[in-house]
Amino acid sequence: MKRLSTFEEIDEFIKSNDFSLLYFGLPNCDVCDALFPKVQTMLEDYPNIKLGRVYLNENAELGGKFSIFTVPAILVYIEGKEAIREARFINMDLLENSIKRYYDMFY
Secondary structure (H helix, E strand, C coil): CCEECCHHHHHHHHHHHCCCEEECCCCCCHHHHHHHHHHHHHHCCCCEEEEEEEEEEHHHHHHHHHCCHHHHHHHEECCCCEEEEEEHHHHHHHCCCCCCHHHCCCC
């Protein structure tokens, strides 16, 4: 897991990884804190997906650049293009099914 705090860091992270997942949250968000370990556990089954964590309080401008209006938010990028976007009420089973579908095609 890599912590990202600037647009340039996020852009480089997306470009340098074929398959990446960005997790946007806030430090005092109970839902964000509860969901993040579940995402980490899920990604253990997908070793080629790189995980980046972004705290929007460190750079509020990032919320606008990535159209994040609520947290937690998950954006999945494949070869630099956004493929999956989930926010607020995230169903882990549906998220994993979406990720698995892309992952199986890609790897």
